[in-house]
Amino acid sequence: MDYQLHPLCSLFPPMSGWEFDSLKSDIAANGLRQPITVHRCLILDGGNRYRACLELGIKPTFAEFAHAEREMLAFVLSSNLHRRHLTTGQHAAIVASAQNWGHAQTVGKPSKSGSTTGLETVANRAAASGASDKTQRMADKVARDAPDLAWKVAHGEISLAKAHQQIATPLAPALRSRTAPTNAAPTATLREAAPTQKIEELQDELDETREVIDALKRRNDELEAENKTLLLAADSKVLDRLQELQGYIKAVESQRNDWQNQCSEMKKQVKRLQRDLDKAKVNV
Secondary structure, eight states, X not given: OOOEEOTTGGGSOOOOHHHHHHHHHHHHHHOOOSOEEEXXXXXXXXXXXXXXXXXXXXXXXXXXXXXXXXXXXXXXXXXXXXXXXXXXXXXXXXXXXXXXXXXXXXXXXXXXXXXXXXXXSHHHHHHHHTOOHHHHHHHHHHHHHOHHHHHHHHTTSSOHHHHHHHHSOOHHHHHXXXXXXXXXXXXXXXXXXXXXXXXXXXXXHHHHHHHHHHHHXXXXXXXXHHHHHHHTOOSHHHHHHHHHHHHHHHHXXXXXXXXXXXXXXXXXXXXXXXXXXXXXXXXX
């Protein structure tokens, strides 16, 4: 039978590119060393391993989730969240979406202990995702107001900052509704609103860009460490893997440089907008 992903498992983006190729190579060489965890015929953990086995023509092995259902959410997060090279924004969106799923499962089913997921507070969710309280609150709002958009954030299709901007209430229209007739002179508040909001939006994007750069730097360090380890060996398979890793390192370094350039450009935009805002205040 074909196994589908559990909703919790589907919160995580599937492996692709060199990461998935590396997993397939390992399974092809060593077999499936860790069984795929399922619950009621849905994959809780091991979706990428399952896909790799199918593509390789290897029969996968399965293990039924052996714990209480209330422990399922914690199991999936602990098995997948911190071993993947995702941005902090993705982590925060996954945790926020997981909490929403966990809450939905308890509607009409009061818990005797009073705690259902262990993610009830912002502090709990931030600790689980590794994000700041501010970033986690942004993810919580996106997951609450636009679950489909939160899924896109989790899968890397849109940044958390941009998703949050899409659902945020525009500031300028709200201010205009409180002003005098349309032919009246604009107030200082209206002149300041647009650049101030733009600065805040750019700052959010800048923060997330820095998180991406940090994640790429960590991945680069990991690849270089593996590279050095393989240098100690001398067989042909290791040398092939070494060349492959060197290609990955160059790709990661290229991505890191692109993000750093983007970060520098956003810093310049923030400075320009801040100068415009300062001039506007002086002219009031």
